Structure formats: structure tokens, C-alpha cells
Amino acid sequence: MTRLPRPLRSAALGGALALGLVAAPLTSAGATPTPDPSVTPTATPTPSAAAPTTAPSTSPASPSGASAADPAPMVLPYATIAEGGLSPVLLDPVRLDAGTTAVAPIALSVDAARPSLVGTVTLEAPAGSTFVAADTAAGWWRPGGDETWRRDASLDLRGGSVGDGATRASFTLDTSGFAAGHADGDELRFDLAVATPLDAEPDDSELTWSAVGAGGAGGAFEVQGATYTVTEPAPSAAPVLTVPARVADGYTADAPYTFRGTGRPRAPLTVLNTKGLPLGSTTILPDGTWSWTRPNMGTYEWSLVFVQDAGTPRERETRLLGFVPAQGPQIAVTTPDAAQLARGYVPDAPFTFRGTGRPGALVGVTNLSGFRLGEARVGPEGTWSWTRADMGSYLWSMAFVQDEGTYRPSSTMVRGFAPAVDAPRLTTPSASQIAAGYPVYTAYTFAGTGKPGALIDVLNTKGLQLGRAVVAPDGTWSWRIGTLQAFTWSIDFVQERGTSDELVAPLRGFAPRA
Structure with a gap:
């Protein structure tokens, strides 16, 4: 089947778009293509102004009674063949969203009454899309001048098969079971499921078709037509930032830092500051991951914008705000x-x-x-x-x-x-005595004050107990050591050791006299 020349396709589609005729997909991926009649595409009663084509009626006698020698002109939507009292109906363009399955209908008009149609329908999918293999294609009809399509299973196309990578399909057309027959002006519609891959690029195309019957009731027929399609790219999700996982974690100051994330495979990713200054770029890998390294983070508070597919209809972004150096443990x-x-x-x-x-x-x-x-x-x-x-x-x-x-x-x-009440104090040696030192190899009495009745444990700074004293009722205490060896003494006098009221009077650097 020959696809229509692109200038004609584009012009016709442009006219349809200008009239607001673009229709959303009639079904989602995996759904049975049985759209509600009220939302299905309707026939365009007049030709597109883009590139009208006129063809004479080839039926023996048109409904108006005109003879073949004096044909009544009939506008056909880019039909190359319209014989046997049939003509194609131009439906609204169908939107094909990448990554989904949609219904793309075709339609024909019965221009001369006949009891049935028996033949073959062959179709070619829109560029970049494929047919979903199915045994049947749902059939609909409506009387001439009526806007409402009526579902009738006896009109279904049957015996479906696909070929050439599912870009072509073929069905058997047999409306013999349609008891009412086909009156002058009746229109028939058939719904085909079309799959569009996720990586499909924006495009306008058409689903082309032909119906051929060799004879039988009503005579032979052959008709060709097309339904225009608009392919839209898959909606692109915003890129995701995975590193840093938490902004609060911060970064190491004055060092490189690698940002990481996920996004649309092979999409360009641009990194900007929030004032729009470009800082770098990368390309998302085929597995959907990306990384970008800032050679030196300094000690700034960073606010960054990661833009995927910048400057295209797919442009999406994610932001990182208030990214500061890691604080580390607080005091x-x-x-x-x-x-x-x-x-x-x-x-x-x-x-x-x-x-x-x-x-x-x-x-x-x-x-x-x-x-x-x-x-x-x-x-x-x-x-x-x-x-x-x-x-x-x-x-x-x-x-x-x-x-x-x-x-x-x-x-x-x-x-x-504040100072503790009844805290232990060391009165001997005094500050001046500590500075003067002690006579070596002599007995020495340490003395002080404290809480009456409290125990004073005498320890060296390694925790070894040297002795013990009890604070007298008058608040004084003393402890005598038999011989002061020639050391530099550091001693803790611990009042009520091991209790919640423990207090320490320390002695440090008590050395022998020079």
C-alpha cells in the first residue's frame, strides 16, 4: 500500500488541527478497544482545504439520479480509489502517545444501497507504530446524517493477521449478518488497536487502509482511505537526585563532590545555579542513571537546578536547595x-x-x-x-x-x-606551701574542711586509694602519711566518693623542696 505523500499529509493534518479536531487516545494500553460512541471520531462532512481531491461516482446510478456521463462530483479525502459505491470517511486525527496503545478507527461511506459487503480490508500502521495482533476489529455503524455510532458485532472485521513486523494487518470483511443491510448514506467504522513505542519521536502520519470486494450482493468494490495520527512523545518524569540522599548530610568542604541520580535514558542533563548560570552538563546513561562531579565545592551554600531535556517539550527539572558543608559532631x-x-x-x-x-x-x-x-x-x-x-x-x-x-x-x-555548699577544701598544704614544696622522707599531714560526718577518700590520679579521713563535727579533717617519698604528688581528696554528692578537692604538682 502506498503511503500518502508527506506534503499532502501535513497539509491535511494542519487543517484538521486548526479546526481543533485532534482526539485523545480512545483507550489505554491493554484495554479492549470499545470506545463510547459519544467520544469517537466523527466524519468530516467537508474536505480539508489543504489538498481537496474530487472523484466521480462510479456507481451505475447515484442517489440523485445522475448518470455516469453526468457525474455528481463527490469530495474524497485523498482517496486514490473509490469504486463500487463506497468512499472513505475522513475522521478526526488520532493522538498516539508514546508508550501506550490507542484505538485508531477507519471509516467508509455507503454511497449506494447494498445488502452486504464481503471482501478484505488491509491496513498499514502509522509510521513508528504497530498493530496489536487481534482476531477481530470492532464494527460500528450510523445512518446517514446521524452523529451517534451504534455498536454491532455482526459488522466486526474477523480473521485478523499481522505481518511485516506488525506494521501491516489484514481482516476479512463480511457484513452478511447485518440484517438491516446498508442504506444509501450509511457509514461503517472499524476500530484498530495501535501500539506506539516509548521512544517514539513526535510525528504526524496516517493509518492507511483499503477494502476490496470481488463481487457478490451489491457488486464489486474497492476503496482506499486514511486516518491521520499525531504521535506525541512519552511524558518525561523529572530527573531524580539520589546523591545526596539527604541535604542535611552536607558535603566535605574544599573537595570534589559527585551528584548522582536517575532520569530518562540518553537525555541531556544540564546543571545550573538558581540564577540560571550553567555549571556543567552530562548525559543520562542507557540504564537511566547519571552523575556529575563538581571539582571543588568550596564552602558555599549550594542551590542547584538539574534540567533534563532543556529547551524541549520534554523539559523537566529537579532542585537541590541549601546544600552546605557537613557540620560534623556538634560540641x-x-x-x-x-x-x-x-x-x-x-x-x-x-x-x-x-x-x-x-x-x-x-x-x-x-x-x-x-x-x-x-x-x-x-x-x-x-x-x-x-x-x-x-x-x-x-x-x-x-x-x-x-x-x-x-x-x-x-x-x-x-x-x-556555683561553689558547692560544704565542699571539701584543702587547707594544708596551702598555695604557698605547694609552691615551696615539702621535705622529703618525712611524715606529712594533709588537712582541710568539708561536710561534717562525710568520708574523705585519698586517691592518686590513677585511682589507687592511699588513705581515708572523716570530717569532724566542726567541719575539719586530716590525713597523715608516714613518709613523703621524693615524688611530685598529685592527689584527689574525694568527699562522699561514689555518691551523687561526690566532690573532689585536687592537689597537683606537690614536689620536693629544691
């Missing part, structure tokens, strides 16, 4: 904890603050007026400590700031840390 203070904050600290003694943070980060310590008190470095294991050499007897409020002055600072506060 936290673990000592003092809530219980120790409530209990207070040992006045006029050192106190060691401890916590956790980002390994390698610098932790600055300030009072609430911003005065810097000290700093510490977070160790590889993520912990830090800072010792205030003498807490005095103040009400302390401090800020601990990690990565101050960078793109990822974090901070925490210690508020209202």
Missing part, C-alpha cells in the same frame, strides 16, 4: 553534668571541664561578655578537656564554641555553676 559539655551543676564545684581549686566535639576542632572558652578564658583541641577520639586552674568562688557562666569564625561553628553553654 557538647559532659563535665559538669546536670547533677554536678546542681551540686556545684569545689571553691578555690582547679576544675576540669570535659566534653565531645568534632575531631581536630578548636574549642574556645569565653565568659558571657566574650572575654576569652582559654581553649582546647578536640582529640582524634572526639573528646576534649579544659582546666580552670582556680575556680575561686564565683558563679560561673561560660560559652564553649567549636570552630568559631568558620562556616560551621557550634556552641554550648554552662550557666549558674
Whole structure:
């Protein structure tokens, strides 16, 4: 079967589109092609102005009584053959969506009454589409001048077969079972299921057909026609970003970063910032995955647009907003904890603050007026400590700031840390005695104050118990060591060790006299 020349197809289709005749598919993929009569394509009563074709009636006597020598002109929609009192009916163009199956109907008009039609219908699918193999094609009819199609199974095309890669189909036409016969002006319609592949490109084409009968009741006939089609590309889903999986995870500063995702296979993907500045591009792989690497992320807050099929009807995009460098572990203070904050600290003694943070980060310590008190470095294991050499007897409020002055600072506060009531104190040795040192190989008595009745455990800094004392009712205590060896002593005097009221009076760096 010869396909109609494309200039004629395009012109005719353009005229139909201008008249708003494009019809949506009558069925979805896999559905039985039995559209409701009220939504099926209707015949175009007048020829398209694009390229009209006129052909004389070849019936012995037309309904108007005109003879073959004085034919009544009849407009045919691009028919090359219309013999035996039949002519093609031009239906509305059919939209074929890529990746779906749709109904594409064909129709013919009976221009001279006859009892039946017996013959063969052969069809060629629209370019890029194929016929769905089926044994039958649903038949419909309507009287001349009527807009409503009527379903009648006795009109079905039967014995269907496909060939040439399902681009061609053939059916047997036999309307002998249609009791009413075919009156002058009756129209017949047959519905064919057409499959359009997912990768089909936009195009306009036609389903061409011919019906041939060798004779029988009503005589021989031959007629050709076409139903125009408009192929639309498959709707394209927006590209999906899979890496980063969570924006909150952030990225490593001043290092490359590879974004990854999925999208339409082989589609171009353009990366822009939200101001429209192009940053790069890639092509989605046949398996539907893509990746794009930014060589150096710096320390910016990135907001990116990933555009698939930019500048085409398929254009889709996805956005990544507020992508900042990974913050890492935030700073936290673990000592003092809530219980120790409530209990207070040992006045006029050192106190060691401890916590956790980002390994390698610098932790600055300030009072609430911003005065810097000290700093510490977070160790590889993520912990830090800072010792205030003498807490005095103040009400302390401090800020601990990690990565101050960078793109990822974090901070925490210690508020209202007050001297403990009845806290243990070391009175002997005093600060001046510690500075002067002790006489070696002599007995020495350590003394202090504390909570009356409380136990004072004496430990070295490795936790080895050296002795014990009890705070007297007057609030004093003492502990004597028989011989002070020639060491630099660091001792903890722990009041109510192992309880929620535990407090420590530390002694550090008590060395022999020079």
C-alpha cells in the first residue's frame, strides 16, 4: 500500500488541527478497544482545504439520479480509489502517545444501497507504530446524517493477521449478518488497536487502509482511505537526585563532590545555579542513571537546578536547595553534668571541664561578655578537656564554641555553676606551701574542711586509694602519711566518693623542696 505523500499529509493534518479536531487516545494500553460512541471520531462532512481531491461516482446510478456521463462530483479525502459505491470517511486525527496503545478507527461511506459487503480490508500502521495482533476489529455503524455510532458485532472485521513486523494487518470483511443491510448514506467504522513505542519521536502520519470486494450482493468494490495520527512523545518524569540522599548530610568542604541520580535514558542533563548560570552538563546513561562531579565545592551554600531535556517539550527539572558543608559532631559539655551543676564545684581549686566535639576542632572558652578564658583541641577520639586552674568562688557562666569564625561553628553553654555548699577544701598544704614544696622522707599531714560526718577518700590520679579521713563535727579533717617519698604528688581528696554528692578537692604538682 502506498503511503500518502508527506506534503499532502501535513497539509491535511494542519487543517484538521486548526479546526481543533485532534482526539485523545480512545483507550489505554491493554484495554479492549470499545470506545463510547459519544467520544469517537466523527466524519468530516467537508474536505480539508489543504489538498481537496474530487472523484466521480462510479456507481451505475447515484442517489440523485445522475448518470455516469453526468457525474455528481463527490469530495474524497485523498482517496486514490473509490469504486463500487463506497468512499472513505475522513475522521478526526488520532493522538498516539508514546508508550501506550490507542484505538485508531477507519471509516467508509455507503454511497449506494447494498445488502452486504464481503471482501478484505488491509491496513498499514502509522509510521513508528504497530498493530496489536487481534482476531477481530470492532464494527460500528450510523445512518446517514446521524452523529451517534451504534455498536454491532455482526459488522466486526474477523480473521485478523499481522505481518511485516506488525506494521501491516489484514481482516476479512463480511457484513452478511447485518440484517438491516446498508442504506444509501450509511457509514461503517472499524476500530484498530495501535501500539506506539516509548521512544517514539513526535510525528504526524496516517493509518492507511483499503477494502476490496470481488463481487457478490451489491457488486464489486474497492476503496482506499486514511486516518491521520499525531504521535506525541512519552511524558518525561523529572530527573531524580539520589546523591545526596539527604541535604542535611552536607558535603566535605574544599573537595570534589559527585551528584548522582536517575532520569530518562540518553537525555541531556544540564546543571545550573538558581540564577540560571550553567555549571556543567552530562548525559543520562542507557540504564537511566547519571552523575556529575563538581571539582571543588568550596564552602558555599549550594542551590542547584538539574534540567533534563532543556529547551524541549520534554523539559523537566529537579532542585537541590541549601546544600552546605557537613557540620560534623556538634560540641557538647559532659563535665559538669546536670547533677554536678546542681551540686556545684569545689571553691578555690582547679576544675576540669570535659566534653565531645568534632575531631581536630578548636574549642574556645569565653565568659558571657566574650572575654576569652582559654581553649582546647578536640582529640582524634572526639573528646576534649579544659582546666580552670582556680575556680575561686564565683558563679560561673561560660560559652564553649567549636570552630568559631568558620562556616560551621557550634556552641554550648554552662550557666549558674556555683561553689558547692560544704565542699571539701584543702587547707594544708596551702598555695604557698605547694609552691615551696615539702621535705622529703618525712611524715606529712594533709588537712582541710568539708561536710561534717562525710568520708574523705585519698586517691592518686590513677585511682589507687592511699588513705581515708572523716570530717569532724566542726567541719575539719586530716590525713597523715608516714613518709613523703621524693615524688611530685598529685592527689584527689574525694568527699562522699561514689555518691551523687561526690566532690573532689585536687592537689597537683606537690614536689620536693629544691
